Amino acid sequence: MSERRFCGLWPDRHSVRAAIPGGFIAVVATAMSILIGNALAAEPNGRPHKSMAENPPEVETAPNVEAAPKKLFETHCSACHSLELPRSQHLDRDTWRWVMDDMVNKYGATWITEKQQERILDYLVEHYGPQSQ
Amino acid sequence: MKKSLEVHDQLRELLVENGASGDDLDRFDTVMSRRRFLAGLGGGGTALSLFGFGAGAEMVLQGLFGRGMIPAAWAAEAVKAAQIEGKPGMIVHSPRPVNGEFPPHLLNDDVTPTKRHFVRNNGLVPQRAKEQNPQGWMLTIDGEVRQPLKLSLEELMQMPSATYQACIECGGNGRANFNPPVRGNPWDRGAIGCSEWKGVPLRDLLQRAGLKDNAVYTAHEGEDPPIGAAPPFSRGIPIDKAMEAHTLVAYQMNGEPLHAMNGYPVRVVVPGWIGSASQKWLTGIRIRDEVHDSEKMTGYSYRIPEYPVPPGTRPPESVMKILTAWQIKSLITQPAADTKANTGKRIAVRGHAWAGENTVDKVLISTDYGVSWKAAKLTQPANKYAWYHFDSDVSFDEKGYYEIWARAFDQRGNAQPFRQPWNPKGYLGNVIHRVPVFVDV
Numbered sequence: 001m002s003e004r005r006f007c008g009l010w011p012d013r014h015s016v017r018a019a020i021p022g023g024f025i026a027v028v029a030t031a032m033s034i035l036i037g038n039a040l041a042a043e044p045n046g047r048p049h050k051s052m053a054e055n056p057p058e059v060e061t062a063p064n065v066e067a068a069p070k071k072l073f074e075t076h077c078s079a080c081h082s083l084e085l086p087r088s089q090h091l092d093r094d095t096w097r098w099v100m101d102d103m104v105n106k107y108g109a110t111w112i113t114e115k116q117q118e119r120i121l122d123y124l125v126e127h128y129g130p131q132s133q
Numbered sequence: 134m135k136k137s138l139e140v141h142d143q144l145r146e147l148l149v150e151n152g153a154s155g156d157d158l159d160r161f162d163t164v165m166s167r168r169r170f171l172a173g174l175g176g177g178g179t180a181l182s183l184f185g186f187g188a189g190a191e192m193v194l195q196g197l198f199g200r201g202m203i204p205a206a207w208a209a210e211a212v213k214a215a216q217i218e219g220k221p222g223m224i225v226h227s228p229r230p231v232n233g234e235f236p237p238h239l240l241n242d243d244v245t246p247t248k249r250h251f252v253r254n255n256g257l258v259p260q261r262a263k264e265q266n267p268q269g270w271m272l273t274i275d276g277e278v279r280q281p282l283k284l285s286l287e288e289l290m291q292m293p294s295a296t297y298q299a300c301i302e303c304g305g306n307g308r309a310n311f312n313p314p315v316r317g318n319p320w321d322r323g324a325i326g327c328s329e330w331k332g333v334p335l336r337d338l339l340q341r342a343g344l345k346d347n348a349v350y351t352a353h354e355g356e357d358p359p360i361g362a363a364p365p366f367s368r369g370i371p372i373d374k375a376m377e378a379h380t381l382v383a384y385q386m387n388g389e390p391l392h393a394m395n396g397y398p399v400r401v402v403v404p405g406w407i408g409s410a411s412q413k414w415l416t417g418i419r420i421r422d423e424v425h426d427s428e429k430m431t432g433y434s435y436r437i438p439e440y441p442v443p444p445g446t447r448p449p450e451s452v453m454k455i456l457t458a459w460q461i462k463s464l465i466t467q468p469a470a471d472t473k474a475n476t477g478k479r480i481a482v483r484g485h486a487w488a489g490e491n492t493v494d495k496v497l498i499s500t501d502y503g504v505s506w507k508a509a510k511l512t513q514p515a516n517k518y519a520w521y522h523f524d525s526d527v528s529f530d531e532k533g534y535y536e537i538w539a540r541a542f543d544q545r546g547n548a549q550p551f552r553q554p555w556n557p558k559g560y561l562g563n564v565i566h567r568v569p570v571f572v573d574v
């Protein structure tokens with residue numbers, strides 16, 4: 001609410017932002033996920049995207065299942081920011097959830113489904129938890 | 134070339150399948166038809182090939198994403214090569230957005246050189262700053278004023294100016310020392326600089342515009358493009374601080390135009406307060422009749438609980454208060470961490486101290502984990518809000534592992550804590566600085 005109210009204060013900036021809508025970013029990120037050959041990023045059931053499987057783009061063969069959460073994290077999170085920051089963190093699940101909620105609700109990563117969020121969280125807690133080096 | 138066209142079609146198809154609007158497709162086609170969008174993207178190819186893309190895909194994707202839309206993993210290489218020019222030795226926590234600090238021993242200068250001033254960005258660096266191009270830049274002052282102002286850089290520079298040394302320190306400096314760990318850039322101790330800033334006192338601009346009686350707070354606007362769908366970065370300060378003599382609308386840093394990463398062409402300098410108050414790439418100051426309520430003024434952003442909370446817990450938003458000034462702090466800039474020394478030899482100890490809105494009273498040094506202390510020689514600051522400098526020396530009779538500790542006190546008797554008090558996002562970290570030294574015979 002405060003955000004909307006504040007945007008109204010700056011008509012110039014508002015119009016600039018309208019030229020790059022969040023929806024466009026979402027579409028691009030989805031297209032990226034598929035193009036990267038990680039059909040898992042778009043298909044939580046783990047099966048490759050059908051049309052891509054029949055006519056694969058110029059990419060490596062589909063990654064194994066173990067690699068999927070890492071690729072989900074890399075694909076979705078790097079759509080906006082570099083991965084150095086999340087990789088420098090040592091957070092518990094509640095705090096990672098808090099970060100994820102901010103990314104989705106405040107910074108526009110609305111294309112990440114709830115299932116994908118959970119799998120990314122699992123990955124983050126396992127690799128970048130409080131005990132991680 | 135053929136490969137590039139195939140990928141183009143494939144990607145366009147994907148965009149259509151995923152519900153891209155007509156505008157999006159137009160933009161895609163426009164970008165694809167313009168080769169100049171593909172120029173200057175440098176080393177992204179290496180990262181792309183890691184993802185299994187051919188050279189054609191690189192062109193397509195980089196064209197598609199355009200400025201600000203290149204996936205960070207790929208943009209990182211370009212950033213390292215081009216955008217952090219002029220900041221050698223910076224520890225880069227994140228290339229996109231750029232965030233980096235210097236190790237304490239590189240902050241030994243009395244006045245921080247531009248090449249050693251930290252960078253904390255929320256968004257991207259404006260094109261104008263990269264090009265150092267003042268054409269078309271205007272500063273607007275409006276809101277609760279009688280006569281809104283619109284000034285070019287030339288007009289701003291014609292006004293009477295002031296020059297001060299001023300500490301600017303990221304509110305999260307020291308976050309790496311919080312336990313349990315907190316979220317955010319892991320600043321250790323180097324997200325601070327005390328450079329010399331020249332500009333127009335903000336109060337002169339506000340007086341010229343004529344503050345109305347209901348003016349309460351400033352709201353700063355910059356031209357840095359936000360990342361993703363983040364709202365534009367904006368914070369503000371209470372009118373009293375805006376009217377304080379040392380608060381500047383600055384256009385020079387250490388006698389030069391501002392560095393691209395430090396806010397070219399103009400930034401706010403709010404000395405002694407957390408750095409986010411000192412908006413970079415400034416284009417507007419709107420005077421508000423209530424406390425500024427942008428995203429970075431509310432919730433958990435740049436706010437701490439009104440009362441101490443147990444480490445690792447998050448109190449409700451309603452008890453969070455806006456951060457303002459920094460508190461008593463010091464930094465040992467000499468010797469460097471892990472210095473090797475010999476018994477009986479004198480080692481110079483040097484550093485800086487600062488205290489937000491307060492003054493520094495003394496700095497004490499210990500080499501025995503705080504069992505005994507001695508006062509360092511304290512040099513007064515060039516002006517209010519500038520660094521104090523301290524000098525001392527130590528020597529060791531026996532070989533072994535030692536730590537040099539510095540502890541600063543303000544005029545009210547507040548000293549730096551031995552353990553870092555905790556808050557949910559790791560702000561205002563000021564635990565004493567400990568520098569390890571290895572002594573041999």
